[in-house]
Each structure stands twice: as C-alpha cells, then as structure tokens.
Amino acid sequence: MQPPKSAICVICGIRPATTxxxxxxxxxxxxxxxxxxxxxSCSRCNNDSSYDDEALRFYISAQLGKxxxxxKLLWEKGAHKSILRSTKLRFTxxxxxxxxxxxxxxxxxxxxxAFLVPESLYQRVFERVTRGLYFWHxxxxxxxxTPVKINLLLNTPxxxxxxxMLFESNSIADDAFEYKYGIDPxxxxxxxxxxxxxxxxxxxxxxxxxxxxxx
Ligand SMILES: [Zn+2]
Numbered sequence: 394m395q396p397p398k399s400a401i402c403v404i405c406g407i408r409p410a411t412t413x414x415x416x417x418x419x420x421x422x423x424x425x426x427x428x429x430x431x432x433x434s435c436s437r438c439n440n441d442s443s444y445d446d447e448a449l450r451f452y453i454s455a456q457l458g459k460x461x462x463x464x465k466l467l468w469e470k471g472a473h474k475s476i477l478r479s480t481k482l483r484f485t486x487x488x489x490x491x492x493x494x495x496x497x498x499x500x501x502x503x504x505x506x507a508f509l510v511p512e513s514l515y516q517r518v519f520e521r522v523t524r525g526l527y528f529w530h531x532x533x534x535x536x537x538x539t540p541v542k543i544n545l546l547l548n549t550p551x552x553x554x555x556x557x558m559l560f561e562s563n564s565i566a567d568d569a570f571e572y573k574y575g576i577d578p579x580x581x582x583x584x585x586x587x588x589x590x591x592x593x594x595x596x597x598x599x600x601x602x603x604x605x606x607x608x
Contacts, residue, residue, distance in 0.1 A: 416525030424466035
C-alpha cells in the first residue's frame with residue numbers, strides 16, 4: 394500500500410510538513426528489519442519527539458527485560474546505550490525511583506526500589522503514534538481538536554475477543570509491533586486502537602468521544 398501524502402503535518406495538523414516521522418518510533422525495534430511506517434510531519438513535531446522516544450524506549454525496555462531475542466536487542470542495542478550516554482535521561486529515571494513496600498515469601502514486609510511509570514510520556518509518544526497511524530490508514534488528518542487518550546494495559550488483551558475480531562489487524566517489524574484498530578463508521582473521529590510491543594507490552598488509545606469515561 395502506498396502511504397498517503399499530506400502538505401500539512403499529520404501530527405499537529407497545523408504546520409507545513411517538511412519531513413517524515415516514523416510511527417511507531419523506529420528506535421523501539423532495534424536490530425529488527427521490516428516495513429516501518431512514516432507519515433508527513435513538520436520539523437518541530439519531529440525534533441520534539443526524539444528525547445521522548447528515547448526516554449520511553451528506556452522505560453519500556455526496563456519493564457520487558459531481555460526475555461526474547463527482540464527485547465534483548467532493544468536493551469543491548471538501544472536502551473542501555475541511551476542511559477549510559479544521556480545524563481538527562483539518567484537524572485529523569487533516578488527521579489522516578491521510589492521505595493515501595495512488598496511482601497517477601499515469608500510474608501514479611503520489605504521495601505524495594507521501583508520506578509514510577511511515566512504516564513505523560515506514554516501519552517505524548519502514543520498520541521503521536523495514534524495520529525500518525527490514523528492518517529496512514531485513513532488518508533485524512535485526525536483534527537487537532539479531537540482528543541486522544543492513552544492507557545497502559547496491565548494485562549495482555551484477548552485479541553480473539555469477538556469484538557476485537559472485527560478490528561483490522563496489522564503488524565510491523567517482524568511482528569514486534571502489532572496493532573488492531575476500529576473506527577466508528579458514523580463519526581470517524583471516534584476510534585479505538587490496541588498496540589502491542591514485543592508481544593508483551595500493551596497500550597490502548599481512544600480518540601474522540603471514546604476518550605470520555607462516562608459515555
Ligand atoms: Zn507538526
């Protein structure tokens with residue numbers, strides 16, 4: 394499929410597109426080949442995203458560990474290098490560390506260090522991914538006024554759920570990035586997306602009215 398073109402940045406929907414942005418960020422799939430997707434973006438959206446992408450890659454990699462070949466490559470060729478190189482990233486990470494209480498095998502309360510999941514970072518990075526892929530599939534820009542809400546899913550979603558079966562499935566980078574999405578045929582601003590990274594890290598995005606918790 395030929396990716397659609399746009400003279401306007403599909404991320405902010407405002408400034409002229411002068412460059413291409415990878416959605417999802419290519420750095421999330423170190424050492425993997427495959428058909429990566431790019432969408433037209435302005436240089437500001439593109440440049441502003443680099444630090445966020447690198448920081449989120451570190452957090453994702455730290456949570457995934459080195460359990461599969463693709464997550465091992467992500468850590469060794471990407472995340473580990475970033476934390477060694479970037480003082481800002483090290484400082485940000487150390488700032489999110491906190492002592493939490495947990496029970497050990499004997500039932501005793503112990504404390505250990507854990508890091509806080511940076512929700513605003515997930516929101517910024519995956520809002521960009523959602524807007525980019527929305528354009529990639531539909532060929533129209535999701536209006537800047539349409540909200541996008543990102544939620545980190547704690548459990549692996551049941552992708553065989555009959556409701557999700559209706560959604561279109563896609564995969565990129567040797568299946569290291571899979572996603573499903575559905576768009577409301579009555580009002581295309583409403584859409585729902587499930588993103589899966591390295592088959593073990595799941596994120597939900599909703600747009601338009603679906604971001605409302607009440608309706
Ligand atoms: Zn832009």
